Amino acid sequence: xxxxxxxxxxxxxxxxxxxxxxxxxxxxxPFYAFxxxxxxxxxxxxxxxxLFIFIPEVxxxxxxxxxxxxxxxxxxxxxLKIYMPIIFTVAIFMFTVVILAPGRDPSYTxxxxxxxTVFYQPVFFTFAAYWRLIAMLFGTxxxxxxxxxxxxxxxxxxxxxxFVASYVVGLSIRAAGMFMEDFRIIREAxxxxxxxxxxxxFSDQVKLYMMYLIPLFSIALRRANExxxxxxxxxxxxxxxxxxxxxxxxxxxxxxxxSKRDFVAIVVMVVVFVATGLAxxxxxxxAIEHSPLNILLRQALEIPS
Amino acid sequence: MENVWQLEEGEVRKPGIVHVVMLALFTGIGIVxxxxxxxxxxxxxxxxxxxxxxxxxxxxxxxGWWGGIAxxxxxxxxxxxxxxxxxxxxxxxxxxxxxxxxxxxWAFRRxxxxxSLPTGKEWWVFIxxxxxxxxxxxxxxxxxxxxxxxxxxxxAQFVSFLGWFIGNTIPTIVxxxxxxxxxxxxxxxxxxxxxxxxx
Numbered sequence: 001x002x003x004x005x006x007x008x009x010x011x012x013x014x015x016x017x018x019x020x021x022x023x024x025x026x027x028x029x030p031f032y033a034f035x036x037x038x039x040x041x042x043x044x045x046x047x048x049x050x051l052f053i054f055i056p057e058v059x060x061x062x063x064x065x066x067x068x069x070x071x072x073x074x075x076x077x078x079x080l081k082i083y084m085p086i087i088f089t090v091a092i093f094m095f096t097v098v099i100l101a102p103g104r105d106p107s108y109t110x111x112x113x114x115x116x117t118v119f120y121q122p123v124f125f126t127f128a129a130y131w132r133l134i135a136m137l138f139g140t141x142x143x144x145x146x147x148x149x150x151x152x153x154x155x156x157x158x159x160x161x162x163f164v165a166s167y168v169v170g171l172s173i174r175a176a177g178m179f180m181e182d183f184r185i186i187r188e189a190x191x192x193x194x195x196x197x198x199x200x201x202f203s204d205q206v207k208l209y210m211m212y213l214i215p216l217f218s219i220a221l222r223r224a225n226e227x228x229x230x231x232x233x234x235x236x237x238x239x240x241x242x243x244x245x246x247x248x249x250x251x252x253x254x255x256x257x258x259s260k261r262d263f264v265a266i267v268v269m270v271v272v273f274v275a276t277g278l279a280x281x282x283x284x285x286x287a288i289e290h291s292p293l294n295i296l297l298r299q300a301l302e303i304p305s
Numbered sequence: 306m307e308n309v310w311q312l313e314e315g316e317v318r319k320p321g322i323v324h325v326v327m328l329a330l331f332t333g334i335g336i337v338x339x340x341x342x343x344x345x346x347x348x349x350x351x352x353x354x355x356x357x358x359x360x361x362x363x364x365x366x367x368x369g370w371w372g373g374i375a376x377x378x379x380x381x382x383x384x385x386x387x388x389x390x391x392x393x394x395x396x397x398x399x400x401x402x403x404x405x406x407x408x409x410x411w412a413f414r415r416x417x418x419x420x421s422l423p424t425g426k427e428w429w430v431f432i433x434x435x436x437x438x439x440x441x442x443x444x445x446x447x448x449x450x451x452x453x454x455x456x457x458x459x460x461a462q463f464v465s466f467l468g469w470f471i472g473n474t475i476p477t478i479v480x481x482x483x484x485x486x487x488x489x490x491x492x493x494x495x496x497x498x499x500x501x502x503x504x
Binding site: 021022043044047048050051054082083085086087094097098100101102103104122125126129132133136137139140141143144164167168169170171172173174175176177178179180183206209211213214216217218220221223224225227228231232236237238 | 320321322323325326327328329330331332333334336337338340341343344354375378379382385386387388389391392393394454455456457458459460461463464465480483484487488491492495496497
């Protein structure tokens with residue numbers, strides 16, 4: 001368990017929440033009882049397992065598990081509203097495309113829906129694909145909602161990713177946060193000088209958005225020099241070893257330790273993952289033909305399987 | 306006209322920690338730009354406005370393979386943050402993302418093109434090799450992966466290809482062109498700039 005269960009800041013205020021990559025989560029979130037490597041494995045598990053599953057009901061169940069985990073982890077679900085446009089537009093896109101371009105398989109069954117001819121097989125396929133996609137997406141959202149850059153770094157190092165690779169991943173995510181901050185400063189500086197973006201035309205807003213990148217790149221160049229000089233001054237090398245050739249002590253990783261619940265969770269996830277993969281690859285257990293909804297609709301519409 | 310790719314007499318360039326840091330920072334920029342782009346005007350798996358590809362091309366022009374690696378890496382994270390593609394699909398996009406970045410880097414070095422785009426010739430090299438060709442490759446590979454993952458049908462591939470190609474190409478030309486024009490003079494004088502592919 002992480003040793004930094006509660007922190008007192010230099011101002012004397014006790015920290016009650018952690019800033020994750022997608023928001024804030026209370027310090028006492030049950031997720032923090034697990035090692036970052038376990039959380040990273042959960043991310044891989046929930047993000048990849050829908051690939052083996054073509055039955056929409058199972059993927060909907062996985063989505064519900066993701067939502068339950070988000071609630072259990074005390075994530076502010078309101079913050080996930082930013083994903084609503086993408087969730088809807090993905091559905092609109094997928095179904096529009098399959099209606100306009102269903103393919104020309106003679107075995108497809110035409111159906112008249114609101115005066116439009118649609119084909120049952122590609123539409124149900126799209127329905128199943130949509131829930132696979134959403135289940136995978138929420139696996140990712142869960143991870144980024146409950147973990148910080150530091151925990152991603154520890155997770156990667158615990159899984160023995162080379163120093164330089166884990167450093168790049170960690171710094172790039174931290175850099176994204178820094179650029180967001182720079183972006184905010186640039187915008188505020190413009191507003192302080194009287195720029196009213198609300199009064200601008202859409203095309204001008206797009207142009208303005210593009211012009212933001214010029215100062216951001218300039219800041220990046222300066223920052224690259226500063227960080228590389230700082231790393232050089234501290235004796236860092238690309239190999240992650242010290243000047244004597246010894247491996248560098250990994251301080252951040254040493255502040256976390258595994259517990260029994262980590263081993264149990266990892267074993268359960270690995271077993272379920274392998275079993276699901278093998279069941280689909282060798283026995284087609286999660287094929288779309290086994291979907292109860294598909295079977296029910298085919299019976300109701302008298303479509304041969 | 307100055308040839309920015311030409312090594313000076315006795316000049317030796319080696320990859321260093323500044324390149325690794327630039328790779329990380331550039332990936333950070335890509336994450337922000339890619340995430341905003343994906344959330345801006347999403348039309349399903351693709352965005353009608355994805356300036357991330359501009360960052361990919363620019364990265365490889367300025368920083369060679371370091372920019373190419375950033376081009377492959379940042380969509381993995383920005384797609385996850387924006388919710389536009391799950392991790393396995395983003396991993397499958399990796400070869401196309403590397404190519405989307407590296408094609409421009411290769412062309413600018415091959416044709417000794419000035420990244421500040423001073424004349425029409427340089428602009429055409431950028432439009433062709435930095436926007437049209439990489440996006441055609443990316444859109445073709447990306448939609449093929451969507452079919453392979455069973456997320457769209459084969460019949461829907463062409464429509465998806467068009468949405469992807471147009472949504473990436475227009476912001477790449479506008480944004481990429483502007484950034485190259487105004488920031489390149491600064492970059493070519495920095496330590497991180499790569500005359501070759503690695504340094």
